Amino acid sequence: MRLAYFSPLTPQRSGISDYSEELLPELAEGAEIEIFVDGFEPSNKSIRDAFAVHNYRQHPEILEKLGEYDAILCHMGNNHQYHSGIYEVARTRSTVIVFHDFALQHFFLERARELGDWNVYLAELEADAGLNIRAEAEAALVQGAVPPQYHNPLGFPLNSRLANQAEGIIVHSQWSQSRLARIAPGTPIVKINHHVRVPEAGHTRERVNENKLSIASFGFITPTKGLESAIRALAALKSNHRFHYYIVGETNRYFDLEALIRLYGLQDRIYLTGYVSLEEFNRRMMETDIAINLRDQTVGETSGSLCRLMAAGVPTIVSNIGWFSELPDNCVVKIDPGSDADLQICAYLNELIQNRRLRQSLGENARNLVLSQHQVKTTAAEYLNFVDYVISRRAQRIFIDGVTAELALLSGNEPDELLLKGVAVELADLLPR
Numbered sequence: 314m315r316l317a318y319f320s321p322l323t324p325q326r327s328g329i330s331d332y333s334e335e336l337l338p339e340l341a342e343g344a345e346i347e348i349f350v351d352g353f354e355p356s357n358k359s360i361r362d363a364f365a366v367h368n369y370r371q372h373p374e375i376l377e378k379l380g381e382y383d384a385i386l387c388h389m390g391n392n393h394q395y396h397s398g399i400y401e402v403a404r405t406r407s408t409v410i411v412f413h414d415f416a417l418q419h420f421f422l423e424r425a426r427e428l429g430d431w432n433v434y435l436a437e438l439e440a441d442a443g444l445n446i447r448a449e450a451e452a453a454l455v456q457g458a459v460p461p462q463y464h465n466p467l468g469f470p471l472n473s474r475l476a477n478q479a480e481g482i483i484v485h486s487q488w489s490q491s492r493l494a495r496i497a498p499g500t501p502i503v504k505i506n507h508h509v510r511v512p513e514a515g516h517t518r519e520r521v522n523e524n525k526l527s528i529a530s531f532g533f534i535t536p537t538k539g540l541e542s543a544i545r546a547l548a549a550l551k552s553n554h555r556f557h558y559y560i561v562g563e564t565n566r567y568f569d570l571e572a573l574i575r576l577y578g579l580q581d582r583i584y585l586t587g588y589v590s591l592e593e594f595n596r597r598m599m600e601t602d603i604a605i606n607l608r609d610q611t612v613g614e615t616s617g618s619l620c621r622l623m624a625a626g627v628p629t630i631v632s633n634i635g636w637f638s639e640l641p642d643n644c645v646v647k648i649d650p651g652s653d654a655d656l657q658i659c660a661y662l663n664e665l666i667q668n669r670r671l672r673q674s675l676g677e678n679a680r681n682l683v684l685s686q687h688q689v690k691t692t693a694a695e696y697l698n699f700v701d702y703v704i705s706r707r708a709q710r711i712f713i714d715g716v717t718a719e720l721a722l723l724s725g726n727e728p729d730e731l732l733l734k735g736v737a738v739e740l741a742d743l744l745p746r
Contacts, residue, residue: 314344314701317379318364319402320388321395322348323591324356326563328532328617329390329413331591334360335510339693344700347382349375351398370398379406384700389475390414391612393424400424404474409481409700415489415613416466417475422459437471438462466612476500481703483696485615486636492613501706503699508692509620511683512599526666529559529601531594531618536568539607539632539658546659548577554666556582561597562618563588598622602672603665604629607648607658611635619645624683626676630661644679 318340320333334357340346341363348360352370355361367375379385385408387399400420403410414420417437425433431454439447442462446469450460462469476482476497484490485507493502528547530540540560547558558579564570564587574583589597598604604627606619615636622629623644631637632654633647640647646665648657665672 314697314704315381315383316340316344316346316700317349317382317385318346319349319386319399319408321390321392322350322353322355322357322360325353325395326533326588327390327392327395329388329395332413332507332617333388335689336508336693336696338363339689340696342693343697349402351395369402376402384409384704386696386700387411388413389417391417391419393420393427396420397424400475404478407478407480409483409703410475410479411483412472412476412489412493413485413614415472415484415492416470417472418463418466418469418612421471422463434460434471437474438469440474441469441471466610470496470613472496480707481699483699484613486613486639488635488639489613501699501703503695505692505695505699506687507615507617507620508689509617509624509683509687510689511624511680511687512595526554526556526602527559527600528556528603528605528662529561529597530605530607531598531622532562532606532616534560534562534565534568534570536565537609539605539609539654540570541573542607542609542655542658543605544573544577544579544583545655546662547582548579549659550663550666551579551582554663556666558583559586559597559601560584561586561589561594595621595625598625598627601625601627603627603662605658605662606631606637608632608634608637609650611637620683620687623679624687626680628665628672628675629679630658630665641678641682644675644682646675 318337321327321330322333323330337346337360347365347367348355349367349369352368354368355366369375385402385406387403387408388411389399389403390396390413402408421434421437425431431451435447435451438450446462450462453460472493473496476493477500479497479500482493482497482500482502483505484493484502485505487504490502490504530538530543532538534540547556560570560583564585570585574580598621601622604622606616606622606629611634613635619629619631628646630646630648631640633649638647646661648654648661
């Protein structure tokens with residue numbers, strides 16, 4: 314099997330870069346893979362040495378040869394800087410798309426802003442929700458305001474055209490799988506757990522200071538990751554407990570964390586590291602006693618940081634939403650969204666700080682879950698099996714697309730494409746296999 318592989322890679326600062334660089338060597342055990350990059354050179358020497366790398370921004374003619382591959386694999390996320398080129402490929406060709414996020418509001422709005430063309434955003438909104446919603450968003454943009462739909466990403470995920478163009482979809486949660494199945498009827502969708510490299514059993518976590526617990530949050534810093542709630546809870550606990558709180562990840566210029574830290578008087582307890590390498594990222598996890606990985610809302614993402622924390626056996630507090638809600642209750646501490654979320658965070662932190670046995674139990678359960686369900690070798694095998702299945706059903710997809718087109722011609726000027734495709738899928742199911 315020969316695969317064309319599109320994904321962010323380092324030096325692009327994305328969790329998807331780390332994800333792909335762990336997955337690629339395992340995929341290569343069962344397939345011939347060539348990597349396509351959007352105007353940069355991968356900084357990981359082992360990736361450069363092991364794979365043919367094609368810069369399609371510098372040499373766009375290379376895309377004309379994509380038909381020579383057995384399948385095209387595209388990793389899609391919300392960062393428009395890293396995924397715009399991948400999106401362009403996925404929108405114009407039949408590809409297997411890995412949806413690392415379910416909702417793509419941020420991607421399309423920022424892409425439209427960068428291109429100076431609001432139609433880039435509005436066209437996706439119209440495809441998702443119709444002309445009236447498009448007009449409402451357009452009126453807001455004309456006034457210089459953010460469209461109201463942007464604040465409701467799950468109501469307007471802007472993924473229908475991309476999902477229906479795909480010949481196969483990979484997600485990391487049942488939450489995303491069930492929603493995309495309704496949006497793209499007839500498109501094969503598989504849930505493959507987010508993988509992670511698991512530290513060796515002998516590699517135990519290290520205490521930085523025996524007299525102070527190390528509490529930490531990991532990943533790109535955004536206002537929706539519950540950091541303000543965490544800081545408020547820690548401010549309430551600081552007089553009774555000794556701890557340091559490390560916020561490890563790239564900062565967001567629209568979110569003034571330092572002002573928040575000053576507001577709650579935690580300058581001597583909280584440390585911002587900024588962006589760190591994956592090696593330092595993992596090292597700091599091994600020094601962490603308690604982790605906080607919250608979400609005020611979800612766009613259907615899976616947290617690679619949380620998977621790494623669980624692999625390291627770090628007890629972690631999470632929000633009970635989206636993919637996080639699917640994790641077993643004995644592996645993480647779940648905070649229910651709502652008005653009393655701050656009280657829950659404070660109470661659970663207080664208990665975890667005082668209860669070493671509980672920390673150890675949660676960490677061991679989390680690590681065992683990762684060992685059994687999130688190994689990268691298993692992920693790679695499931696990827697290859699799914700891609701092989703997608704390839705095997707291409708004749709059926711050609712039939713579905715043909716029937717959909719014929720029904721559209723018979724149905725009038727403005728056919729409901731999703732309805733017609735659903736009818737075509739039902740007809741395809743009646744065919745002998």
